[in-house]
Amino acid sequence: MNLLSALREKHKLGKKSIAVLIDPDKVDDLSKLHYLINLASENCVDYFFVGGSLITTANLSEVIKHIKKNVNLPVVLFPGNSMQIEPSADAILFLSLISGRNPELLIGQHVMAAPILKNTRLEIIPTGYMLINSGKITSVAYISNTIPIPEDKYSLAACTAMAGEMLGLQCIYLDAGSGAEREISPKMIASVRRAISLPLIIGGGINSPIKAMNALEAGADMIVIGNALEKDPDMLIEISDKVYEWNQRLAGTSRQ
Numbered sequence: 001m002n003l004l005s006a007l008r009e010k011h012k013l014g015k016k017s018i019a020v021l022i023d024p025d026k027v028d029d030l031s032k033l034h035y036l037i038n039l040a041s042e043n044c045v046d047y048f049f050v051g052g053s054l055i056t057t058a059n060l061s062e063v064i065k066h067i068k069k070n071v072n073l074p075v076v077l078f079p080g081n082s083m084q085i086e087p088s089a090d091a092i093l094f095l096s097l098i099s100g101r102n103p104e105l106l107i108g109q110h111v112m113a114a115p116i117l118k119n120t121r122l123e124i125i126p127t128g129y130m131l132i133n134s135g136k137i138t139s140v141a142y143i144s145n146t147i148p149i150p151e152d153k154y155s156l157a158a159c160t161a162m163a164g165e166m167l168g169l170q171c172i173y174l175d176a177g178s179g180a181e182r183e184i185s186p187k188m189i190a191s192v193r194r195a196i197s198l199p200l201i202i203g204g205g206i207n208s209p210i211k212a213m214n215a216l217e218a219g220a221d222m223i224v225i226g227n228a229l230e231k232d233p234d235m236l237i238e239i240s241d242k243v244y245e246w247n248q249r250l251a252g253t254s255r256q
């Protein structure tokens with residue numbers, strides 16, 4: 001089964017996933033990456049996301065090779081632009097930045113990426129990418145030259161996600177931005193959740209087990225953790241535990 005079908009299947013069952021985000025730019029020491037990879041494989045992590053708004057190093061393929069050599073988990077490209085295509089990954093979030101009005105990130109980069117992707121075996125996951133305001137200006141907001149959706153404009157976000165679904169996008173990623181001051185609120189997640197039936201990915205500023213649990217309870221199908229693990233990789237143990245507990249409880253209730 002491909003990743004998207006598996007994600008849809010999990011969504012139907014109410015099963016949650018967790019992705020670890022690796023920013024290749026922040027990998028200066030392969031032994032630190034190695035530690036995180038091992039933690040991920042011991043702690044029921046489902047995916048590695050790899051990418052960044054700005055990649056100044058040439059180590060994308062090396063990072064992916066290192067992950068694939070050491071653990072049998074899917075590696076999904078989370079690209080900031082069409083230069084971040086690496087055929088050795090398993091899939092790519094084919095992001096369209098639908099919260100913004102920058103044509104380059106709605107369709108421009110995609111036109112350049114399409115013929116390159118056609119010649120790879122990467123699974124394409126058409127994804128509506130939505131930035132939600134989180135306090136300070138994030139790298140993605142700055143680089144994309146777009147205004148994030150205000151964090152209290154629930155129906156703006158819900159209608160944006162709804163339009164993404166109607167356009168045929170296959171999942172929605174709500175992002176407060178890497179290292180966000182404030183993670184996306186449960187009320188915002190729940191509003192978008194009610195508006196669509198697609199798998200919903202939530203990321204940005206999730207740096208504690210409580211924040212992870214809140215996102216899951218509000219309707220996230222998948223949570224993405226990056227910055228928190230750059231600061232303290234061991235935080236993965238407690239955060240992934242929340243996802244594990246959720247799925248165990250679900251398995252328990254479905255057996256009754």
Ligand SMILES: CC(C)=CCC/C(C)=C/CC/C(C)=C/CC/C(C)=C/COP(=O)(O)OP(=O)(O)O
Nearest residue numbers: 051052053080081082095105109113139140178
């Ligand atoms: C279609 C293809 C192949 C590319 C375009 C993809 C689009 C539309 C991207 C949207 C805009 C963008 C710059 C997204 C980047 C998302 C990302 C990988 C964020 C990770 O966090 P960083 O922004 O790197 O955070 P730090 O500042 O903490 O490094």
Ligand SMILES: O=P(O)(O)OC[C@@H](O)CO
Nearest residue numbers: 178179203204205226227
């Ligand atoms: O780095 P953090 O804050 O965990 O955010 C993850 C991801 O959603 C960023 O695009």
Ligand SMILES: [Mg+2]
Nearest residue numbers: 023052053054
């Ligand atoms: Mg980055």
